[in-house]
Amino acid sequence: MATQRLFFALELPDSLQQQLVRWRAENFAEDDGKPVAAANLHLTLAFLGEVSSETSQKLQQLAARIVQPGFTLNLDDAGHWPRPGVVWLGCQRAPRGLLQLASLLRAQAARHGCAQSAQPFHPHITLLRNATQKVALPARGFHWHLEVSHFALFSSTFTQGRTRYRRLARWPLLSSAGA
Numbered sequence: 001m002a003t004q005r006l007f008f009a010l011e012l013p014d015s016l017q018q019q020l021v022r023w024r025a026e027n028f029a030e031d032d033g034k035p036v037a038a039a040n041l042h043l044t045l046a047f048l049g050e051v052s053s054e055t056s057q058k059l060q061q062l063a064a065r066i067v068q069p070g071f072t073l074n075l076d077d078a079g080h081w082p083r084p085g086v087v088w089l090g091c092q093r094a095p096r097g098l099l100q101l102a103s104l105l106r107a108q109a110a111r112h113g114c115a116q117s118a119q120p121f122h123p124h125i126t127l128l129r130n131a132t133q134k135v136a137l138p139a140r141g142f143h144w145h146l147e148v149s150h151f152a153l154f155s156s157t158f159t160q161g162r163t164r165y166r167r168l169a170r171w172p173l174l175s176s177a178g179a
């Protein structure tokens with residue numbers, strides 16, 4: 001049976017991806033870790049793993065029924081997890097809408113056989129991988145705003161030494177105007 005490696009995530013606009021890549025180049029050393037390609041910068045909501053097309057269809061039907069307001073992401077925090085070797089960008093205070101959306105998608109995934117990490121959800125954008133040595137993090141004071149109006153399902157493939165993400169579908173969140 002054909003399977004695909006899938007995950008739900010928030011996309012970042014191209015302009016923000018480019019800004020983050022420039023900021024990363026200015027604030028991290030080359031040997032800190034392996035930079036994630038600009039087009040691959042995203043915020044994972046729920047990792048599904050290898051799933052059948054049947055499960056993928058089911059989870060997409062459920063995703064299409066989600067009714068939730070959009071939210072603002074304030075990217076103003078950075079950190080380093082040495083064990084998985086990840087340097088990340090995140091939020092000092094995660095918006096409630098983000099936590100609700102991720103929690104719903106993760107619960108739906110779990111109910112359809114996609115094992116979910118026992119670790120609490122810590123929203124983050126992975127900037128560097130293979131960062132297992134000590135990393136000097138930039139001082140706080142950086143800040144990007146992102147108005148989140150959609151979430152999406154991506155496939156992940158690894159070919160010719162490169163990870164490629166492809167958006168398969170995306171769904172709107174409710175406009176927060178007037179909310």
Ligand code: 3AM
Binds near residue numbers: 047124126
């Ligand atoms: O870029 P991040 O880390 O947010 O780490 C993987 C990446 O998210 C995560 O899914 C996203 C797309 O690959 N991921 C990969 N394997 C995973 C696993 N076994 C995983 N998340 C949880 N459990």
